[in-house]
Amino acid sequence: MLWLGTTLLLAGTAIGKIRDVVLFGDSFTDQSRQHSIANGTYPGKNYQEIYPPADTAADGGIQWPWYLGVNGNFKIWNYAVGGAVCSERLTPLYGMPDVSEGQMAWFIEDHVVQQRLTLDAEQLVVVIYVGTNDIGIKSFITGDQAANVTLGDVAECQLNTIWRMRKLGARKFVLNSMIPLHLTRLYANSSAGTIYWPETHDGALWHRNAYEYVRSVNGMLRDGVARLNREFAGDGKVVLFDTYGLFGEMYGHPWRYLNGTIAPNATGHCHQCPDANDWRQCGVGDCSAEERDSYLWWDELHPSEQAGRVLAVAIERLLLSW
Ligand SMILES: *[C@@H]1O[C@H](CO)[C@@H](O)[C@H](O)[C@H]1NC(C)=O
Ligand SMILES: *[C@@H]1O[C@H](CO)[C@@H](O)[C@H](O)[C@H]1NC(C)=O
Ligand SMILES: *[C@@H]1O[C@H](CO)[C@@H](O)[C@H](O)[C@H]1NC(C)=O
Ligand SMILES: *[C@@H]1O[C@H](CO)[C@@H](O)[C@H](O)[C@H]1NC(C)=O
Ligand SMILES: *[C@@H]1O[C@H](CO)[C@@H](O)[C@H](O)[C@H]1NC(C)=O
Numbered sequence: 108m109l110w111l112g113t114t115l116l117l118a119g120t121a122i123g124k125i126r127d128v129v130l131f132g133d134s135f136t137d138q139s140r141q142h143s144i145a146n147g148t149y150p151g152k153n154y155q156e157i158y159p160p161a162d163t164a165a166d167g168g169i170q171w172p173w174y175l176g177v178n179g180n181f182k183i184w185n186y187a188v189g190g191a192v193c194s195e196r197l198t199p200l201y202g203m204p205d206v207s208e209g210q211m212a213w214f215i216e217d218h219v220v221q222q223r224l225t226l227d228a229e230q231l232v233v234v235i236y237v238g239t240n241d242i243g244i245k246s247f248i249t250g251d252q253a254a255n256v257t258l259g260d261v262a263e264c265q266l267n268t269i270w271r272m273r274k275l276g277a278r279k280f281v282l283n284s285m286i287p288l289h290l291t292r293l294y295a296n297s298s299a300g301t302i303y304w305p306e307t308h309d310g311a312l313w314h315r316n317a318y319e320y321v322r323s324v325n326g327m328l329r330d331g332v333a334r335l336n337r338e339f340a341g342d343g344k345v346v347l348f349d350t351y352g353l354f355g356e357m358y359g360h361p362w363r364y365l366n367g368t369i370a371p372n373a374t375g376h377c378h379q380c381p382d383a384n385d386w387r388q389c390g391v392g393d394c395s396a397e398e399r400d401s402y403l404w405w406d407e408l409h410p411s412e413q414a415g416r417v418l419a420v421a422i423e424r425l426l427l428s429w
Contacts, residue, residue: 125279125426126230128181129214130172131206131268132237134165134189134409135286138173141189141203152216165189167378167405171415171422179423184217186210192241193264197256200245206237207268215275224276232426233272235265236283236350239408242320244304248294248313258320262327269335273343279429280345281422282332284325286354289318292376292407301407302380302389325351346425353421357403357414364417367401369394376404377411 130136139156143149150156157173164170176183188210190201195208204210218225241261246252269280288294293303294317298310332347339345357364361371377399379392394402400413410418 124230125179125232125429126182127184127226128172128175128179128232128234128426129184129218129277130187130234130236131210131214132187132235132283133191133240134187135239136170136172136185136187136236137189137191138164138170138185138187140185140187144188144203150213154213165405165409166412166415167399167409168412169415170412171419174416174419175422178419179426181426184214186213187236190240191237192246193237193261193268197260197264198241198246198252200240206235207264207271211268211271214272219275222275228276228278231277232279232281232429233269233277234281234283234422235268237265238285238321238324239288242285242317242324243288244293247320248316249308258323259327262324262331265328266331266335269345273339278343280343281348281425282328282345283348283350284328284352285321286350286410287318287358288321289314290354290358290373291317291404300383302383302386303407305383321351348422348425350418353418354403354410354414357417361403365401365403365411365413367394367399367413368397369401371401371403373403375402376406377402378406380406 134141139158139162140150140154142162143156158164159168172183172185175181188203190203191205191210192198192200193206195202195205204213238261240246242248242258247258265282269282272280293301294313296311296314298307300306329347332345335345358373361373365371365373377394378389380386380389381391382388399411402411403414405411
């Protein structure tokens with residue numbers, strides 16, 4: 108409710124200066140970089156591949172930045188990679204190009220020449236949307252984080268990336284808060300395995316911790332964004348986008364947002380893996396193409412394409428106000 112009111116208010120003062128949108132993140136944003144790496148083709152300068160039709164993103168279709176670009180007529184520079192964390196040094200996971208180093212290196216390759224930004228900073232916004240892998244399985248959720256790493260370090264990494272992007276010349280930032288991961292099947296209050304973690308586990312503990320870790324990191328991001336805005340002293344601006352609230356809103360009022368041909372479904376997911384131990388069976392029992400937009404979740408962890416369209420509209424409204 109509050110969320111809708113805020114964005115509508117911002118939309119009312121629209122000026123529309125933004126032209127370029129740079130995105131850093133993980134599979135919630137990646138459009139094909141992870142698949143390209145898996146295929147043995149490391150994305151090079153000005154890489155722009157968008158799938159489908161040849162492939163699909165982790166939402167089962169087209170990822171939200173593409174919709175953002177089309178809706179708002181923005182040029183999208185999507186550096187996100189599935190499986191990425193903010194820093195592989197802090198929370199080593201799959202070795203994917205991370206937000207703070209590998210993805211930033213791509214940005215520099217494309218847009219920084221002799222330490223000068225080649226994009227117009229007035230018309231550029233940088234979006235950071237990461238954290239799910241940092242706190243998830245094989246990390247904090249399963250107690251596999253390094254002994255000297257805290258949730259605070261994970262939040263600081265995101266804030267620090269904004270600082271470093273500002274040093275490179277960027278001035279406008281959107282930091283997406285983490286979504287309510289406890290509402291996904293992977294972190295549901297169930298001990299049965301999923302494709303992402305086939306073994307039986309302490310589902311009640313995972314569920315409780317997912318809630319706590321996400322809300323803790325989000326609280327630190329909120330305080331950190333206020334601190335950055337004080338430090339920037341008007342020369343640069345960061346907005347914390349309430350992705351957590353947006354997903355809570357879609358979960359609580361699914362009929363307002365989910366529009367496939369069956370009843371809105373915010374608890375299940377379209378994409379099925381009937382045997383958690385055999386990924387080759389994934390796809391058996393999926394919902395139909397017409398039903399897909401009725402789901403908030405595509406699979407055990409990832410939001411659906413329709414959830415992405417809703418996110419794209421919300422971010423577009425925010426950017427049009429800048
Ligand atoms: C990866 O390879 C598959 C099979 O050749 C192809 O269909 C797909 O488009 C490729 N994906 C990327 C991102 O290169
Ligand atoms: C944690 O300890 C490891 C190994 O001793 C060290 O390499 C790393 O820099 C430490 N990380 C932090 C955040 O202090
Ligand atoms: C999780 O499930 C257990 C057993 O079904 C139940 O006792 C507990 O209240 C549930 N916890 C939450 C947070 O729903
Ligand atoms: C649901 O709404 C989106 C716009 O948010 C639209 O692009 C999509 O085609 C709709 N889905 C269906 C199945 O009608
Ligand atoms: C939601 O979808 C799941 C499939 O993942 C299904 O099992 C469940 O019954 C559906 N719930 C409703 C309320 O339709």
